[in-house]
Every structure is written in C-alpha cells, then in structure tokens.
Amino acid sequence: MALAKFDIHHIARVEGHGDLFVELKEGKEPRVEMRITEGTRLFEAFLRDHGHNEVSHIMSRICGICSHSHAIAALRAVEAAMQIEPHLQTHQLRKLQLIGDNLASHALHINFLALPDYVGARNVIEMLPKYQEEVQRALRLKKLANDLMELIGGRHTHALCAVVGGYTHVPTSSQLQSMRKRLQEAIPDAEAQIELMGMFAEPKLVRRSQYLAVKHAKDYPLYEGDLVTDKGLRVPESEYTSLIKERNVPYAHAKFSEVEGKPFVVGSLGRLNVAKDQLSDNAKRMTKKVGLKLPSYDIFQMNLGQAIEYLHYLDQSIEIIDDLLTQNLHADIVDYKTRSGSGAVAVEAPRGVLVHEYRFNARGRVLAADVITPTAMNYSNIEADVRSLSPVLQELSKDEAELRLNMLIRAYDPCISCSVHFVRTA
Amino acid sequence: MSTGKPKPVVALYGLTCCAGCQLEILNLEDDLLDILGHINLVQFRMGSSATHPGPYDVCFVEGSVTNEAELTRLKELRENSKILVAMGACATTGGVNAIRNGRNIEEFKQSVYGDASHVNTFPQILPLKSHVKIDYELQGCPISGQEFVEFLTALLTGAEPREKNYAVCVECRMKENVCLMKEGELCLGPITRAGCGALCPSLGFPCEGCWGPVPQANVESEIDMFSQKGASFDLVVRKFRMFNASAEEFMKQLKRRLNIEWL
Numbered sequence: 001m002a003l004a005k006f007d008i009h010h011i012a013r014v015e016g017h018g019d020l021f022v023e024l025k026e027g028k029e030p031r032v033e034m035r036i037t038e039g040t041r042l043f044e045a046f047l048r049d050h051g052h053n054e055v056s057h058i059m060s061r062i063c064g065i066c067s068h069s070h071a072i073a074a075l076r077a078v079e080a081a082m083q084i085e086p087h088l089q090t091h092q093l094r095k096l097q098l099i100g101d102n103l104a105s106h107a108l109h110i111n112f113l114a115l116p117d118y119v120g121a122r123n124v125i126e127m128l129p130k131y132q133e134e135v136q137r138a139l140r141l142k143k144l145a146n147d148l149m150e151l152i153g154g155r156h157t158h159a160l161c162a163v164v165g166g167y168t169h170v171p172t173s174s175q176l177q178s179m180r181k182r183l184q185e186a187i188p189d190a191e192a193q194i195e196l197m198g199m200f201a202e203p204k205l206v207r208r209s210q211y212l213a214v215k216h217a218k219d220y221p222l223y224e225g226d227l228v229t230d231k232g233l234r235v236p237e238s239e240y241t242s243l244i245k246e247r248n249v250p251y252a253h254a255k256f257s258e259v260e261g262k263p264f265v266v267g268s269l270g271r272l273n274v275a276k277d278q279l280s281d282n283a284k285r286m287t288k289k290v291g292l293k294l295p296s297y298d299i300f301q302m303n304l305g306q307a308i309e310y311l312h313y314l315d316q317s318i319e320i321i322d323d324l325l326t327q328n329l330h331a332d333i334v335d336y337k338t339r340s341g342s343g344a345v346a347v348e349a350p351r352g353v354l355v356h357e358y359r360f361n362a363r364g365r366v367l368a369a370d371v372i373t374p375t376a377m378n379y380s381n382i383e384a385d386v387r388s389l390s391p392v393l394q395e396l397s398k399d400e401a402e403l404r405l406n407m408l409i410r411a412y413d414p415c416i417s418c419s420v421h422f423v424r425t426a
Numbered sequence: 427m428s429t430g431k432p433k434p435v436v437a438l439y440g441l442t443c444c445a446g447c448q449l450e451i452l453n454l455e456d457d458l459l460d461i462l463g464h465i466n467l468v469q470f471r472m473g474s475s476a477t478h479p480g481p482y483d484v485c486f487v488e489g490s491v492t493n494e495a496e497l498t499r500l501k502e503l504r505e506n507s508k509i510l511v512a513m514g515a516c517a518t519t520g521g522v523n524a525i526r527n528g529r530n531i532e533e534f535k536q537s538v539y540g541d542a543s544h545v546n547t548f549p550q551i552l553p554l555k556s557h558v559k560i561d562y563e564l565q566g567c568p569i570s571g572q573e574f575v576e577f578l579t580a581l582l583t584g585a586e587p588r589e590k591n592y593a594v595c596v597e598c599r600m601k602e603n604v605c606l607m608k609e610g611e612l613c614l615g616p617i618t619r620a621g622c623g624a625l626c627p628s629l630g631f632p633c634e635g636c637w638g639p640v641p642q643a644n645v646e647s648e649i650d651m652f653s654q655k656g657a658s659f660d661l662v663v664r665k666f667r668m669f670n671a672s673a674e675e676f677m678k679q680l681k682r683r684l685n686i687e688w689l
Contacts, residue, residue: 012475039442039492064446123474168630
C-alpha cells in the first residue's frame with residue numbers, strides 16, 4: 001500500500017511543461033517519475049538537409065531563455081566540423097554573449113523563480129509590497145544582462161549577428177565603454193544578491209553525487225574545454241559520448257543521462273565544485289563572506305551558487321571588454337571552405353553543460369545532429385534526490401511536502417522545452 | 427492611470443515552443459511593474475504558481491498545438507476568453523515547429539527517439555487560427571516587446587490595435603540601410619510584415635521572414651529574384667519554410683511556382 005502519493009501537475013515557475021509523480025511505499029523503494037509532458041519538437045530530425053550557415057539560427061529556437069548558448073554551441077560545432085578558425089575578437093564577443101545568457105537567466109531564476117518560495121510568495125508580484133528594493137534590484141540585474149546580449153548579438157532573445165566565422169555587426173568602442181561602466185556599477189547589486197541568497201540555509205538536501213563542468217585551463221567554465229567531473233574523470237568535449245550515456249524512459253519526451261551508470265549534476269554547483277579556484281577574487285571573497293563551503297553537496301545551494309556566478313561573470317565580462325577595447329573592432333567573418341566532417345563541442349549554458357554535435361556532407365548540409373541539454377542531464381539526479389527526500393516527505397504535511405518537492409525541482413532551474421527531443425540521429 | 431474601472435483579467439499560456447515570447451514580456455524591465463499595475467495577470471505558469479481557471483478578458487497564447495492534449499487546452503482557452511491573442515511565429519505561422527510539415531513524421535520520430543512508441547505528436551503544425559477563432563495576432567520570433575506594449579495599450583484604452591500592413595522594406599528604407607538584396611543577399615524583407623524595425627537587415631543580416639507574410643505579398647516575384655541571384659531550388663524552399671511552413675499565403679504560391687508536390 002502506498003504511504004503517500006504526490007502528483008504535481010505542471011510544475012510552476014520553471015520553463016516548459018513537466019509533472020512530478022511520487023509514490024512512497026511501505027518497506028520499498030519509492031516510485032519517482034519526472035514526467036516530461038512538453039510536446040516533442042524533433043529539432044534534430046527537421047534540421048537535416050539544412051545548410052551549415054542556417055544551423056545556429058534554427059537551434060537558437062530550442063530555448064528562449066538560453067538561446068545564445070544554443071546559438072554559440074551550434075556555431076562552434078559547425079566550425080569544428082569544417083576546421084574554421086575565427087579570429088580572437090569573435091571568440092571574445094561570443095564569450096560576452098554566453099555571459100549575458102548566464103547573467104540574464106541567473107537573475108531571472110534567482111529572483112523570479114526561486115526566491116518567491118523562500119519568502120512565502122507565489123510570484124514576484126506578491127513579493128512587491130514587502131520586497132520592493134529586492135525586486136527593483138532584480139530587474140536592474142536582468143536588464144543589464146539583456147542589454148549586454150542585445151549589444152553583442154543584436155537582440156536579447158534569438159541573437160542574429162553571430163554567424164559561422166564571425167559577426168555581421170559589432171559594437172562601437174564607445175558602446176563597449178558605456179557597457180563596461182554599467183557592468184562595473186552593478187557589482188554592489190550583485191554582491192547584495194549573494195548576501196540575500198546566503199540568508200537561506202534551509203531547506204537542505206545533502207547527498208554526494210557527481211558534478212560535471214566544461215573545464216578550461218585558464219577560465220572558469222564557459223566557452224570551451226574538457227568535460228571534467230569532481231571525481232577526476234576527464235574527456236575532451238568531442239568525446240562526450242564516452243562519458244555521458246543516455247537512455248529513453250517511457251514517461252518522458254526527454255532522454256535521461258548517466259555518467260558511469262550514476263546520476264550527475266550540472267549547473268552552478270557542477271561548475272563551482274569542479275572549478276572553484278577559477279572564480280574571480282570578488283566572487284571568492286563573497287563566497288567566504290556568506291560562508292558557502294565548496295565543494296557543496298547541498299542541492300538547494302544551486303540558487304546561491306548562481307548568485308556567486310553572477311558576480312564572477314560580471315568580473316569576467318569587464319576583463320573581456322578591456323581586452324576588446326585594445327583591438328580595432330570591425331565586422332569580421334573569416335573566409336572558409338565548406339567541407340564534410342563532424343564536430344562536437346560543449347559550452348556552459350545557464351543550467352550547465354550543453355553539448356551540440358553535427359555531421360555535414362561536402363556541400364555543407366546537415367546529415368545528423370545531436371544535442372544534449374543540461375536539464376536532460378539533471379533529470380536522473382532530480383529523481384535520485386526525490387528518492388532520498390522520501391523520509392522527510394513523510395514527516396511533512398501534504399502541502400509542505402509538495403512545496404518542498406517544487407523547491408527541489410526549481411533549484412535545478414530546469415528548462416523543460418530545451419530537454420525534450422534530444423538524442424543522436426541516424 | 428487609474429480609471430476606477432476593474433482591471434482586465436489577463437492570462438499568459440504557452441503551448442509547444444521555446445517560451446521566448448513570454449520571456450520578451452518579462453524582459454520589459456522598465457515597463458513591467460507599470461504594466462502589472464494596469465492588468466490583473468492571473469495566470470502565468472512560467473512566473474507564478476498561482477492558477478486561475480478563467481474566464482479571462484484577454485488570453486495570450488504562445489507556441490504550437492502538437493498533440494490532442496494541447497488542442498483540447500486551446501479550445502478550453504477559447505471558451506474561457508473574451509479576447510484570444512496568438513503570440514509569436516509558432517502560434518501565427520507555425521514557426522520552426524512547422525518545418526516538419528509534409529515530411530515523414532514516423533521517420534522523424536524514430537530518428538530522434540529510436541523506439542518512438544511513447545511519442546505522440548501531430549504530423550502537421552498549423553497556425554492557432556486554423557484550430558480556433560483568434561481575435562488578434564502578434565507576430566515575430568520572438569515577438570517585439572514594444573509591439574506587445576502598444577497592443578496592450580490599445581486594448582486598455584479601447585482603441586483598435588493597429589496592424590502594420592506594410593513590408594519590412596519600408597522600415598529598412600526609413601533607416602536608410604543599404605539594401606542587402608542589392609548586395610547579393612537573399613532577403614525576405616519585401617514580402618515580410620513590418621514590426622521588427624528591420625532589425626536583422628540593419629545589423630547586416632538578411633530578413634528571415636519571422637514576422638510572417640505581409641498582406642498581398644508578391645511571392646512569385648521574390649522567388650524569381652532569389653533564382654536570378656543563383657539560389658538553388660532547395661535553398662528557396664528552405665528560406666520560405668524556416669518560420670513560415672504553415673503560412674498559407676507563402677506555401678500556396680511556393681507550391682504553384684516551384685511545382686512542389688509535398689508542400
């Protein structure tokens with residue numbers, strides 16, 4: 001007989017449509033299913049036969065919230081397949097776009113999606129009377145990120161200037177200078193955001209899992225590198241299939257993933273647990289100030305982790321702009337020859353490791369595509385977390401238990417429309 | 427502005443899509459709190475755990491209908507809403523979801539999922555107006571936040587929302603851009619509805635048509651221009667289908683001009 005059953009339909013304040021089903025049974029493993037009900041979208045199938053220079057604009061449409069991450073991953077993968085080497089300024093502008101994506105998504109998730117639960121509200125509007133300053137700050141932090149994405153990519157959702165080999169349009173030096181000033185001025189806001197999220201030590205769910213990020217020799221995880229876990233596994237991004245194993249589940253339009261047969265975590269804790277030493281000095285100082293011990297195995301600290309990353313990425317974007325200002329920026333697309341080949345890359349989207357892989361024929365047309373999104377990577381770990389939460393769930397009232405489950409899922413900042421439909425074709 | 431009248435009850439819904447249009451509304455940081463002061467936003471699953479069964483004065487729906495459950499949902503929303511607004515390319519012209527139209531859906535499913543027996547999806551993606559009566563459409567992939575504000579302002583003040591019945595080219599000329607068509611690019615600006623402010627061409631990228639067909643679009647002449655520039659048959663078809671594979675105004679003429687059976 002079931003001790004308790006939870007059937008949470010259409011989890012709120014996450015992107016997309018998903019349900020959670022939990023059945024706690026006497027003396028048995030609980031039954032836990034992340035039922036991903038978002039309609040399937042079949043991107044990898046309909047992408048076939050498209051030209052290599054159409055890929056990034058189409059794949060951007062996988063997700064509004066992390067559209068820049070998908071576009072940049074697609075561009076890097078196309079270039080890897082065709083051995084195209086863009087100039088330094090292109091890489092730096094793309095890093096700024098990726099940072100913008102991470103900043104905007106983090107500000108949205110921390111303040112609008114996660115925070116209401118911690119202050120007893122159902123949405124940001126209900127928070128307004130008591131938390132006017134916090135909401136205003138959140139809007140400032142979000143707007144700054146959107147303006148950064150628009151400045152570099154041409155639009156905050158679905159950028160358009162970044163193309164294979166370069167950019168059709170670049171910002172002027174004076175635009176970059178005024179953006180730099182705004183990024184610098186936002187540091188106090190970013191620090192206040194960390195202090196706010198640092199106040200919420202409860203609830204906790206400490207369970208040691210595996211943590212995965214795109215690790216680079218010089219920079220905190222972002223644009224390129226090896227896939228590295230906190231347990232010391234390391235593979236080049238192009239060999240992701242040797243590390244990440246996917247499987248179908250009958251109740252979801254998304255594939256679930258494991259590393260060495262076990263669930264793993266990507267996202268802010270994935271990055272922090274693998275690369276905490278690469279944080280900016282500001283971000284390290286604030287981590288210490290709020291008393292976050294890294295590595296952390298408390299999944300609810302994904303929220304605080306994002307706040308720390310907001311500050312880190314601000315610092316990193318200022319560094320990149322300083323570097324760009326020493327160059328003579330101009331719209332620049334390298335010459336290249338269309339050729340057959342395949343390329344696989346990984347970048348850090350706001351929710352964690354994002355893999356794109358494509359294979360092209362000699363005319364540069366897509367033969368096959370594969371995308372693994374961070375949310376899909378996290379599903380298996382979410383289910384494992386819910387199972388380990390079951391003793392606690394039995395002690396809570398039904399409403400409290402449902403809220404706890406919702407908060408747990410929201411801590412992962414899932415992007416469900418991203419996660420449906422991604423597997424290797426052919 | 428307080429007129430003493432009750433605020434309209436407004437809902438935002440998402441069907442299958444990238445949620446970018448709802449995000450464009452959230453991205454109106456400077457106006458967001460002002461907007462929320464003028465409407466009673468009761469349903470916004472992406473931003474609130476509160477729910478409201480309706481009826482709604484205005485309901486905005488983004489995304490496409492891809493299965494029976496979504497079709498039922500859309501019909502309920504129609505029943506429950508005085509004004510139903512289709513929002514974004516997925517809802518108005520099929521968007522990228524409709525690229526599947528006319529293709530072998532079973533093979534598509536199988537190529538993505540292997541055993542696809544648990545995957546339930548329609549082979550054809552249609553604009554929402556083909557399923558239920560739609561009162562207004564906001565175009566774009568994603569919509570423009572500014573157009574959303576203009577639209578809402580018109581509704582709140584009792585004015586008839588203004589439709590832009592002219593092409594992207596008009597906006598592009600007003601910006602005094604160099605014509606990308608003359609530079610040899612394949613630009614859909616001449617036959618695409620204005621509203622974006624000629625965003626892409628102003629940044630050196632040819633229009634991809636995400637605002638959908640402008641009324642009385644001369645599709646045949648556009649196809650001929652593309653062909654004269656050396657575009658292959660396949661490329662022309664892909665250009666027209668990227669965001670508009672279920673926009674009848676485009677597909678009918680494309681089918682006739684290029685004699686394509688499967689469209």
